[in-house]
Amino acid sequence: MTTYATTPAAPDPAAPLRKGPAAHDGTAVHVRGLVRAFAGRRVIDGLDLDIRPGEFVALLGHSGCGKSTLLRILAGLDRDIEGAVTVPRRRAVAFQAPRLLPWKRVWRNVVLGLPGRADRVLAERYLAEVGLGQRASVWPKTLSGGEAQRVSLARALVRRPDLLLLDEPFGALDALTRSTAQRLVGELWARHDCAVLLVTHDVEEAVLLADRVLVMRDGGIAHEAAVDLPRPRDIGAPPFVALRTALLAQLGVGATGPAAADATA
Numbered sequence: 001m002t003t004y005a006t007t008p009a010a011p012d013p014a015a016p017l018r019k020g021p022a023a024h025d026g027t028a029v030h031v032r033g034l035v036r037a038f039a040g041r042r043v044i045d046g047l048d049l050d051i052r053p054g055e056f057v058a059l060l061g062h063s064g065c066g067k068s069t070l071l072r073i074l075a076g077l078d079r080d081i082e083g084a085v086t087v088p089r090r091r092a093v094a095f096q097a098p099r100l101l102p103w104k105r106v107w108r109n110v111v112l113g114l115p116g117r118a119d120r121v122l123a124e125r126y127l128a129e130v131g132l133g134q135r136a137s138v139w140p141k142t143l144s145g146g147e148a149q150r151v152s153l154a155r156a157l158v159r160r161p162d163l164l165l166l167d168e169p170f171g172a173l174d175a176l177t178r179s180t181a182q183r184l185v186g187e188l189w190a191r192h193d194c195a196v197l198l199v200t201h202d203v204e205e206a207v208l209l210a211d212r213v214l215v216m217r218d219g220g221i222a223h224e225a226a227v228d229l230p231r232p233r234d235i236g237a238p239p240f241v242a243l244r245t246a247l248l249a250q251l252g253v254g255a256t257g258p259a260a261a262d263a264t265a
């Protein structure tokens, strides 16, 4: 596990990590009193969060509420914080844009940054997992958006993360590709048994995939709902629909929310 030291008034982005045994047995992510401010504005303001090992958590919230900021902190990409953050040492991130290096072949993108010699066999194994075993040698520009996103997933999984952080990974995909990618992520999660934090704007996607759905608001976790439904989930089943409706209401887009008001205006 990795614990970021609290960095109050004068934060040092290069502050050393405190490394050691898990500070909180039975948790993959443990966050207390997290604060992140930009130019004096607290985007994250006293946030607490726990994620169990192997738990799939989805994070919803309005644009600009701080979801990506939280994810970047958990990834260790932003240390300019106050509060305590404990995360597994092995973690990986996939963003909305696949961020592949265009001058490296697909397989090299997958194992990029891993220690030792670039291992093509390893890359191909993970590409096969995402259904791209035959595309190892091609250039990223020859891939479709959905394929590039799957390469990005392979690149995350090859790190064998205990925590997988996904920031709207399907946001740019068409509905059909998106649904295939969602199913794939569900399968990969079941097989790899890592904790997942999925940031999404899609309430249905959240309820389809997650064990627990969080709603972020006012710099903290304002609401959480356990998704106690058997997998694979039926989006037409009444409990699914009820949960989706309740979460939409939390986001202010339920029957009495702003969207309904707009529709009747």
Ligand SMILES: Nc1ncnc2c1ncn2[C@@H]1O[C@H](COP(=O)(O)OP(=O)(O)OP(=O)(O)O)[C@@H](O)[C@H]1O
Pocket: 038, 043, 061, 062, 063, 064, 065, 066, 067, 068, 069, 070
């Ligand atoms: N490096 C930065 N410098 C200044 N402000 C920032 C920075 N990064 C994020 N912010 C601000 O923090 C707020 C939260 O941003 P963030 O990207 O976390 O939102 P988000 O919830 O991911 O939104 P979206 O759903 O649109 O992706 C925004 O107001 C944003 O402008």
Ligand SMILES: [Mg+2]
Pocket: 067, 068, 069, 167
């Ligand atoms: Mg974001």
